[in-house]
Amino acid sequence: MFRPEIKVLDCTIRDGGLCNDHKFSHDFVRRVFQALKNAGVDYMEIGYKSSKDQFSPDKFGPWKFCDDKDIEQVAEDCSLKISVMGDVGRFSPADVKPRSESLVNTYRIACYIKDVDKALKLTEELKAKGYETFINIMAISHALEPELDEALSQIENAKYVDGIYIVDSFGYLYSEQIHYLSEKYISTCKSKKVGIHTHNNLQLAFSNTIEGIIKGVNYLDGTIYGMGRGAGNCTTELLLSFLKNPKFNLRPILDIISSDFIDMMAKYRWGYQIPYMITGSLNKHPRSAIAVMDSKNWKNFTEFYEARIAEEDLV
Amino acid sequence: MFRPEIKVLDCTIRDGGLCNDHKFSHDFVRRVFQALKNAGVDYMEIGYKSSKDQFSPDKFGPWKFCDDKDIEQVAEDCSLKISVMGDVGRFSPADVKPRSESLVNTYRIACYIKDVDKALKLTEELKAKGYETFINIMAISHALEPELDEALSQIENAKYVDGIYIVDSFGYLYSEQIHYLSEKYISTCKSKKVGIHTHNNLQLAFSNTIEGIIKGVNYLDGTIYGMGRGAGNCTTELLLSFLKNPKFNLRPILDIISSDFIDMMAKYRWGYQIPYMITGSLNKHPRSAIAVMDSKNWKNFTEFYEARIAEEDLV
Incomplete structure (x- = not known):
């Protein structure tokens, strides 16, 4: 499947960080960065922005906070864009530097559907600082239809939001539901980028991502070897092997799975259980x-x- | 998804036997039989029919040969039908008792598409002995279209064949290809039962089975915890949780996964690799x-x- 608009966002360090309280070493995150860059991946989501008033740096590793000084130790300014996720209510945009002073390109705001107004406010402030902005409405399989319709209309009308994600937090959806949601998001949010983030509880993360692609979704989340909370995610290696864009190179992903992820999976036990x-x-x-x-x-x-x-x- | 015509065929002992040269103990196979029966599964494929002239009983376990005396030690005559697979060229129907003298209900003949004529001959002889007959055309992702069209027409015209299976031996296909093949099989073999057997190389075994169901395929292969050669199969537990027919009960499958399949998977290492x-x-x-x-x-x-x-x- 080749469309030039398709972008792959690898969120191994962000979603995978939920397996180990975000305690990846700088050396490891640097090697993931290099692997993703060499593989031609478009975005690397490197962690969460979180308030240190709410979460203790004694308990959580650096990728729970994504201080610019940490990012600067592992990443460089290149074609691979850096993304950071912020949960509504868990961080303040006042702690975010202007885009010109940071390696971060993109903020993705995660919220439940009841908090879309708060997410909109955050994206407005982050856009004013120069960032690309997405809203990820979590747990969409629990959203009531009128609320979703209203939220999507609001997002479509907010010029400071660049994109919106379909997020199957519980790994519950299957193809017919993905088709329905993809059509709804794309037809309502005509001027926005539309992405998909899936979980593998029912071994449907990759297939649901494909079904999103078939319906026109262009922003695709993956994680290396599927690392992520619980059952984990659509794997980046499956995505790259499926997409026909010659810019993608599977080998750096295979290498880092071999050197790191096989052992990490035995330790953290994400995947089909x-x-x-x-x-x-x-x-x-x-x-x-x-x-x-x-x-x-x-x-x-x-x-x-x-x-x-x-x-x-x-x- | 509920259609009364939908049948689940569990082939754990048959396809899973490729992991251990078919050396399951009688006690274990008996417990799998009981679990499947209590779960409301329709068919249990218990192994291969193979010629002892070609394969040594010293090297292979009993489920490579499926002698009736072995089957009688593990199964009983009940609502759970017993199926046996025979590979073209690897067994003689002369070694098969009449249906009235066997607990076996169904023979599935596996062949590559070039050998469909041989499969038809075998099914004719097995039908004459009283068995339900299927032809499983293996490795369909390598079949050339004119050969497939001819094979399906021949099968449709053979009144001694009850059904035909779409078999993705290499785990290569994805939804659009499953849709295409399902429509072709169903529209050509109008009078036959149509089934699907998938492999999980790309984590698409379950999703492809769902796509077959959506297109009208009614015979669904699964294996407990996905046990099968290489990446394994669509899992029986996912199938039963997806299908809405109240006759299915997930608990006996969960119990036997807990007691047996977790440890077996650590030993035989089927699954996504x-x-x-x-x-x-x-x-x-x-x-x-x-x-x-x-x-x-x-x-x-x-x-x-x-x-x-x-x-x-x-x-």
Whole structure:
């Protein structure tokens, strides 16, 4: 699939950082940067912008905060654009330098649909500082239709927003739903870039990304070897092997999977696991699955399933 | 997705047997049978019919041969139908008892497209013995269109064939290709049951099965926890969680994954691995990937990739 408008955003360090409290070493992040650059990837999302009043640097690694001095140690000014994610309510744009003083190119604001107005305010301030801006509406499989329609209209009318993402936080959606949402986002947000971010609870992250592409979505999130919270994400290596653009080169990604990600996966255990499959199939937040995967009881799948079903008892 | 015509065929013991030379214990196969029966699965494919002149019982376990006496030790006559696969040229229907003397209900004949005439002859003999018959045309991503059209017409005209399977042996296809093949099989083989068997090289086994369902395919192959050669298959647990038919019960499958399949996967290492991804993305047989995964060199992904690319040099 080749369209010149298609861009790949690798968010290994950002979404993968949810596996290790963002404690990647600078050396490792530098090597990921080089691998992505050499692979022809368009964006690297390097972490979160977070307020140190809310999160302690003693508990979280540097990629929870993305200070410019840390980014400068691992990245360089080149064709690979640097993106940072900010959660609504978790950071202040007052802590963000002007674009001219930072290696960061893009801010993606993550919010639940009820907080779209707050996200719009943040993107306005970040655009005034010179950044490209996206709004990522999380957990879209829980959004009510009238709220989504209103949010998309607001975003379309906000000239300081460059793009909008379809985000399947719970890994619940399948192709027909991706088709529906892609058509809705693209037809409502005609002047915006539209992207997709998927999770692999049901082994549908890559296929759902393809279905977004087929419907015209041009901004594609991936992570190396699928590293990400819980079941993880669409893999960057599958995306690059699928896209026909000759600018992409798979080899640097294969090399860093070999040198780093095989061992990291054995340690952090992201990927297809039955508890993540269960929360995905039930359209639930993966937090209960992540908790059980960290317990000695992780293999008691039926007990976990019964507990999730019990939460749904009609009352 | 609920259609009463939809049937799930679990081929864990058959396709999974390619991981261990079919050396499952009778006790284990009996427990898989019970789990599938309690889960409401329609068919259990229990192994291959193979000639002992060609394959030694010293080297292969019982499920390479599927003698009726072995099947009788693990299965019973009930709503769960027993299926056996026979490869063209690897067994003789003379070794097959009449249906009335066997617990087997169904024979699936696997062949490459060049051998469809041989498959038709075998199905004719098996139908005369009383069995339900399917033809599984393997490696469909290598089939030339005129050959496929001719084969499907022949199958449609053979009244002793009950069904035909779309088989993505190399795990190469994605949704648009599954749509195309599903429409072709269903429109050509109007009087036949049409099924789909997928491999997970590109993490598309489940999604491609869904795309087959959307286009009207009713016979769905799965394996427990995806166990199968190389990257493995569409998982039975994902299929049952997706299908809305209330006859399906996920719990027995979750239980046996917990008790057996987690440990077996650590031993046999089926599933998403970069060498299988590479052969899948290049539309190649997985044999080179299986070989490298059994070697100490398995993590040298770029070397493996370069070797596969080199095989494709224009000459």
